[in-house]
Amino acid sequence: MMLEDMHLKIRNIEHTDYQQVKELMDQVYNDIGGAWSEHTISKLINDFPEGQICLEDHGDIVGIALSVQVSYQRFSNPHTYEDLIGKKETILNDRNGDAMYGLDVLIHPEYRGFRLGRRLYEARKELCRQHNLRAILAGGRIPTYHEHSDEMTPAEYLEAVSDRKIYDPILSFQLSNDFQVTRLLKSYLPEDEKSEGYATLLEWKNIFYEPETTVINSRKTQVRIGAVQWQMREVANVEELLKQVEYFIDALSSYKSDFALFPEFFNAPLMGLSPDQTNQTEAVRFLASFTELFVTEMSQMAVSYNINIITGSMPVVEEDDLYNVSYLCRRDGTIEEQGKIHITPHERRDWVIQGDNELRVFETDAGRIGILICYDVEFPELGRLLAEQDMDILFVPFWTDTKNGYLRVRNCAQARAIENECYVVICGSCGNLPQVENLDVQYSQGAVFSPSDFSYPHDAVMAETTPNTEMLMFSDLDLDKLKQTRSEGSVNNLKDRRLDLYSIQWKGNKDLDLG
Helix, strand or coil, rough: CCHHCEEEEECCCCCHHHHHHHHHHHHHHHCCCCCCHHHHHHHHHCHHHHHHEEEEEEEEEEEEEEEEEEEHHHHCCCCCCCHCCHHHCCECCCCCEEEEEEEEECHHHHHHCCCCCHHHHHHHHHHHCCCCCCEEEEEEEECHHHHCCCCCCCHHHHHHHHCCCCCCHHHHHHHHHCEEEEEEEEECCCCCCCCCCEEEEEEEEECCCCCCCCCCCCCCEEEEEEEEEECCCCCCCCHHHHHHHHHHHHHHHHCCCCCEEECCCCCHHHHHCCCCCCCCHHHHHHCCCCCHHHHHHHHHHHHCCCCEEEEEEEEEEECEEEEEEEEEEEECCCCCEECCCCCCCHHHHHHHHEEECCCCCCCEECEEHHHCCCHHHHCCCHHHHCCCCCCCHHHHECCCCCCHHHHHHHHHHHHHHHCCEEEEECCCEEEECCCCCCCCCCCCCCCCEECCCCCCCCCCCECCCCCCEEEEEEEEEEEEHHHHHHHCCCCCCCCCCCCCCCCCCCCCCCECCCC
């Protein structure tokens, strides 16, 4: 068969196709009984028409894939082929099944070598996604096992095929199509002498599967984030600054944002109201006296404007120790906090700030999120720990005074997005505060970073602001793309880690909070 002579088409099998289906099955399955009866094929077409697929060339069927719906709980556990068969060779289809079971995939011998089986598998996977089924299951023969059974157990054989030391025409093909072997089945098809009755239970998980739920309780997969590139300016009182905060939250809410992100120490202008401007330690503790008010007011805004707010960060005094803390004010009225773990030399020397000892992943109605404050994003261990807890979006409020300081944050944030296959949002402040010592200059350019793969912008930058200009930044994020990237991307940074050689362990005062 010459490639240039082909005219291939995939379609569903029809009742009138039976004679061709029979001839193909008799030829391929001559060692295990040949074709199913016309009654069996006809019943499959009636019960699950979308699941019966054929590949034809100039009208001649050269490949088929047969499937039924089954219960995942039942058939992801040990079973035999007979468990799928009812009376008169009727294959049992469960109309309420939450998984697809692959019965047969076969290609005409003259058409092998063109990877046509892969097309049938891709059609099955797309059907699984369209029907929102949990997985594709299959019992896979191992037809070359009989050649090695004298020196290998079935388990050793599976390992050798997986390591590509042995080629098995069925198992090797299944593994190359993203199926995983979940268990070995005994006496699956006793008449299969070449497999000596053994089979593999194979599974392909649908990463887009969503359990049935109500619209009210479902979680968004299309998320809009908004960030405020904040202009530092002198203020006369706390009310003036809170009005500015509300103005931006109102604007972000008007554009239907799910999140509003503010910069690190965004309310620092209030330090200019401190009675003692010469004492930096006292000035930052004076700023901390407003934190409870800001958290209360911003939480009320989150509810009123129906938006989740990451409050940048603010100083907090606990038992006479000073911390740098960011708050998540959810739009349902709940409040969570994440402290800064790594303290810069300036914060430690001039403000005597302590590092927090806890790391959290937060569950929200628009994805699982993490918060790393400025310097923290320069430590890759933290981002990896959050990614291991299925974080979707990492928010990084920052404050930098120079461009080189800003670039440390930016470049590290983009690395976190790539290595952890997540979105990262960075947001800082601009302008100057000449009346506040050590806060007289700001440098900022907000940005949203994505993983680096085909489905994202070519430079992996979703959005960015004009440097050093007060403005809002918006970006729409697709959380389903992250699922696909982690499972089927060009590279799989999370899946491909060599955990047999290295790992990261959290040793904080308490276990990593899973949100």
